[in-house]
Amino acid sequence: MHDTIPVSEIMVTDVVTAPPDASASHAATLMRDEHVSSVIVVRDSSPVGIVTEGDFVSHLCERADLGRVDLETVMASPLETIAPDTSIVDAVAVLRGNGLEHLPVVERGHEADATDGVGESGTLVGILTTTELSYYVPHLAHRTSDREHHRPQRQVRTDTLYERDDWTFDYRGEDESTVSVGDVARFSKAISDDDVEAFAEITGDTNRVHLDEAYAGETRFGERIVHGILANGLISAALARLPGLTIYLSQESSFLAPLSIGEQVTATCEIVDDLGDDKFRIETTVSDGDETTVLEGDAVVLIDELPPDPALEGDAATAD
Incomplete structure (x- = not known):
């Protein structure tokens, strides 16, 4: 169940980064050579911004000399981030709610506010993208409806x-x-309980997490499901x-x-x-x-x- 799986289990830990004073052409070269779709801009190991393939397609292509353009002037900032223990479900909500495809994963110090997803505090430990999430939530790219309807x-x-x-x-x-x-x-x-027991009997799926209360209580769910x-x-x-x-x-x-x-x-x-x-x-x-x-x-x-x-x-x- 996705709400029990943290993003730390599926995130990419080998994150491609560059300092704020690196050039945009350097970032483009990194994306090409490392086969990634984004570069995280970091200052003293903390992420401060991001540059993606979409940035080059949408507006950086208009710049005449990317070798003289610092990432600090073109990166997206402030940066939306998540913590390693954020569940997959919550990560999907952040991506959808902000229209994003990349989420840096940041380990914050005890003094940082764990609920604050924006800011420069913390150490970059990974990145989560819609690519990784598509293995677990494959329909993420399709879902567009807000389910607000007024049909009779x-x-x-x-x-x-x-x-x-x-x-x-x-x-x-x-x-x-x-x-x-x-x-x-x-x-x-x-x-009902009868439904679950009947389903187990009909299908042969007698996994104890569905049928044995004591056993299920020792699992991550804490109860039969x-x-x-x-x-x-x-x-x-x-x-x-x-x-x-x-x-x-x-x-x-x-x-x-x-x-x-x-x-x-x-x-x-x-x-x-x-x-x-x-x-x-x-x-x-x-x-x-x-x-x-x-x-x-x-x-x-x-x-x-x-x-x-x-x-x-x-x-x-x-x-x-």
Whole structure:
């Protein structure tokens, strides 16, 4: 679970650096020779700025003589940094919130404010980029939605065999019969102890962290947790209730946080791309009762037309 993994476990420790009085051409040469996309500008081992490939493409290309341009005059500063014990989840939030692709990792002294992500205090110990994070959160580059929608709630024909009173489904879209970009579906239910035990029996995944309280209490989670794939199954439940017959083509998920047994769990599916030929890309999240995101990812689905309603056909035959 990503909220238990610190960035120190995935960051690059061999950081390419240069002093503030180095030239921009020197930084460009370092990027080329070291095969990196950024150079961290450091003063007395503390990071004070950054120069990236994007800087050269966007504005440094207009400079006539990069050999006479000091990095201190063109670097991005003040610098957003994170601590080595920052979780992957929090690192993603910093990147997204600031529109960044590079995050220097700084070890701060006891006198520094551990919550202050900006400033020159501390020693550079690594760098985290969207490249490293893409191995753990592969959909990071795709996610663009803020999930703020004002589409009306719709009643859709749900071709599920049965429903339960403690399950809830909400669909907001352009209309009741088709899907379109911007539509959002949510399915919610509590995942009980019986659900976890049944899932373990059905799948054979009897990992003790899901079933043995004493054992789980000695792990990093401190308690039994829901199987990640069981939580992922709620996404399938939401997709099954979209207008039309939804056929899974692919699912890419990252498990961000553990899910406690007994939590009310909500899967949210937002249609973000029309891929053509009745195929759609859908951003997916699963959150717990505190609205903490425990899982997120992307799905691609094919949506066929629904077959005739058997119940309606039966009624018609009876009427004849």
